[in-house]
Amino acid sequence: CHLWDITLAKKPSSRVKQLHRARRDKNRYKESRKTAESELFSSRGTDKDLAFMVEESNFKAKSRMSDIESLGKNGYLENKALDVENRSLASYRYEEVMRELQVVKKELSQLKLDMASVMAEKARAKKEFEDSSFTMLSNAASAEALSKQIEAANEEHVLVELAQIEALKEVGETEAQREKEAGEFSFRMEETKKKMKDITEEIDQSKELETKLGVTLSNINHLQDELKQVKGQEEVVQKGDDGLKQQDDSFQSAEEVESSVSLELITKELEAAKKELALIKDESFQYMSSMDIIRNELKHVTEEMARLKKTEEKADLKVQSLNSKLVRAKSKLEAVAATEEKAKSTVASLSLTLEQLRAEAEASKKEKMLVTEDTATIKAEIQKTESEIDLTEEKLQAAMQELEAVKSSEALALEKLRSLIEATMQSRASASNHSSTITISRFEYEYLTGHAIGAEEIADKKVAAAQAWIEALKASEREILMKTDIAHRELRELRVEEEHGVSLPANKNVDSQNRQSLLLRSMKSNGSSTPSRRAKHHKSTSPAISEGGSTEFMIKKKRKAAPNLSKFFNGKKVEKDE
Numbered sequence: 001c002h003l004w005d006i007t008l009a010k011k012p013s014s015r016v017k018q019l020h021r022a023r024r025d026k027n028r029y030k031e032s033r034k035t036a037e038s039e040l041f042s043s044r045g046t047d048k049d050l051a052f053m054v055e056e057s058n059f060k061a062k063s064r065m066s067d068i069e070s071l072g073k074n075g076y077l078e079n080k081a082l083d084v085e086n087r088s089l090a091s092y093r094y095e096e097v098m099r100e101l102q103v104v105k106k107e108l109s110q111l112k113l114d115m116a117s118v119m120a121e122k123a124r125a126k127k128e129f130e131d132s133s134f135t136m137l138s139n140a141a142s143a144e145a146l147s148k149q150i151e152a153a154n155e156e157h158v159l160v161e162l163a164q165i166e167a168l169k170e171v172g173e174t175e176a177q178r179e180k181e182a183g184e185f186s187f188r189m190e191e192t193k194k195k196m197k198d199i200t201e202e203i204d205q206s207k208e209l210e211t212k213l214g215v216t217l218s219n220i221n222h223l224q225d226e227l228k229q230v231k232g233q234e235e236v237v238q239k240g241d242d243g244l245k246q247q248d249d250s251f252q253s254a255e256e257v258e259s260s261v262s263l264e265l266i267t268k269e270l271e272a273a274k275k276e277l278a279l280i281k282d283e284s285f286q287y288m289s290s291m292d293i294i295r296n297e298l299k300h301v302t303e304e305m306a307r308l309k310k311t312e313e314k315a316d317l318k319v320q321s322l323n324s325k326l327v328r329a330k331s332k333l334e335a336v337a338a339t340e341e342k343a344k345s346t347v348a349s350l351s352l353t354l355e356q357l358r359a360e361a362e363a364s365k366k367e368k369m370l371v372t373e374d375t376a377t378i379k380a381e382i383q384k385t386e387s388e389i390d391l392t393e394e395k396l397q398a399a400m401q402e403l404e405a406v407k408s409s410e411a412l413a414l415e416k417l418r419s420l421i422e423a424t425m426q427s428r429a430s431a432s433n434h435s436s437t438i439t440i441s442r443f444e445y446e447y448l449t450g451h452a453i454g455a456e457e458i459a460d461k462k463v464a465a466a467q468a469w470i471e472a473l474k475a476s477e478r479e480i481l482m483k484t485d486i487a488h489r490e491l492r493e494l495r496v497e498e499e500h501g502v503s504l505p506a507n508k509n510v511d512s513q514n515r516q517s518l519l520l521r522s523m524k525s526n527g528s529s530t531p532s533r534r535a536k537h538h539k540s541t542s543p544a545i546s547e548g549g550s551t552e553f554m555i556k557k558k559r560k561a562a563p564n565l566s567k568f569f570n571g572k573k574v575e576k577d578e
Contacts, residue, residue, distance in 0.1 A: 132364070133364060139357065140358075146343075146350060150340075150347055161333070164326070164329045164333065167325055167326050171319065178319075185305075188301070196294070203291070206283070213276075220274075
């Protein structure tokens with residue numbers, strides 16, 4: 001019973017651990033779902049920003065082409081010079097746009113990879129949810145098994161109580177039988193004592209009678225001797241005194257009368273003594289037979305006493321065994337009662353946990369339905385975004401072709417402009433041979449002076465922007481170092497948890513170490529990389545520490561890439577306006 005109690009105490013503890021583990025897995029699934037949704041939302045926003053920037057770049061390219069066409073229609077030299085300058089600036093910006101387009105393509109590919117990782121995370125979360133639901137079902141089955149065990153324990157408790165009642169009844173019966181036998185034995189003992197007392201009194205009486213008989217026998221013997229003497233005297237008297245018979249007839253007759261009377265009396269006494277002796281002999285024979293009967297009764301009484309002692313000893317042994325059985329039954333009953341109390345408490349806790357698990361199962365089913373709906377909508381949106389990305393790529397290809405055509409037209413215009421400039425230079429050189437000054441138009445003079453001032457202002461702005469950019473790079477490096485320290489700390493915590501027996505997959509550790517090495521390599525290579533490359537490296541290494549709160553950092557870096565492009569296009573617009 002004690003071993004069963006220990007196993008019963010161990011089983012609920014293991015079931016409770018499994019329940020806590022299922023809850024932990026469920027919470028982890030919810031967190032991973034939230035992170036996946038946030039990543040999906042950020043990727044959608046980044047996709048929209050990129051599409052907006054691509055449309056803006058297409059609009060700017062079309063506006064520039066319209067400006068170039070409008071400038072190509074003018075036939076003046078000053079407009080042609082401005083056109084050449086704008087075209088050179090446009091070619092420079094075209095190269096920058098191409099570089100930014102390459103970066104955008106890389107960002108799009110990274111977004112695709114992130115979407116794939118998000119889908120993999122969703123699949124993993126779904127698998128964890130299925131595992132948690134399976135553990136919940138197994139826990140419910142174990143709870144039912146425990147309830148069955150408790151019912152069996154209750155049945156055993158009832159059987160023990162019945163056995164206790166039967167044992168108490170049997171003990172009462174044995175005690176009553178023992179008391180009855182003791183009463184009978186005491187009654188028999190009293191009867192035997194009375195019989196023995198009567199027998200002893202009869203023996204004493206018989207002894208007195210024997211003494212009386214002996215006295216009477218001695219008297220009888222004495223009388224017989226006297227009778228013999230009297231007879232002898234009579235014979236002597238008859239033989240020796242014949243002479244005296246005649247003389248003393250009167251006297252002899254008197255003596256004969258007296259002797260005959262005394263003889264009759266003696267014979268009567270002798271007969272009475274004989275009769276009394278016969279009676280005494282009969283009584284002695286009766287006393288002897290009664291003594292034999294009493295001896296037999298005493299033997300029977302002693303045998304009965306021995307038998308009663310044996311039965312009493314057997315009854316004592318039986319009572320002792322029943323007492324020991326009763327003590328064992330009481331101990332078993334107490335143990336069963338304690339186990340029943342424990343089982344009731346465990347059943348109450350397990351019923352509460354079962355209700356909670358059922359409620360959580362219903363909620364998880366609803367969440368599963370919502371997740372399936374979300375996955376369907378996400379798949380549709382992913383397909384939509386992929387189609388939009390394909391359309392934007394096609395638009396970019398068309399814009400690139402248009403830019404190639406513009407570039408070729410600019411090259412032709414530059415050739416024509418060079419020929420015109422050479423012709424004007426030759427004409428001015430021939431004119432300078434005749435005079436020491438060169439005549440230029442007011443537009444060229446204003447253009448050259450304004451261009452020099454604008455170039456100085458642009459150079460100052462570029463220097464300030466470079467300094468600000470250097471400060472931003474330093475700040476981003478500090479932020480990267482902080483994030484890497486946090487990632488290292490979280491990795492150490494994860495390793496400590498794994499050493500303490502936290503059930504995390506082994507492949508996560510391998511992936512975390514590989515991604516940590518990639519993070520360190522990216523940190524080493526960040527000194528010579530551009531800011532866009534830095535953002536890209538952070539995005540590529542962000543899944544390495546996805547368990548420890550690096551999702552926000554990845555989202556921030558993804559959001560930084562789009563403002564950089566917007567700043568770049570806005571900066572171009574400012575320069576064009578200047």
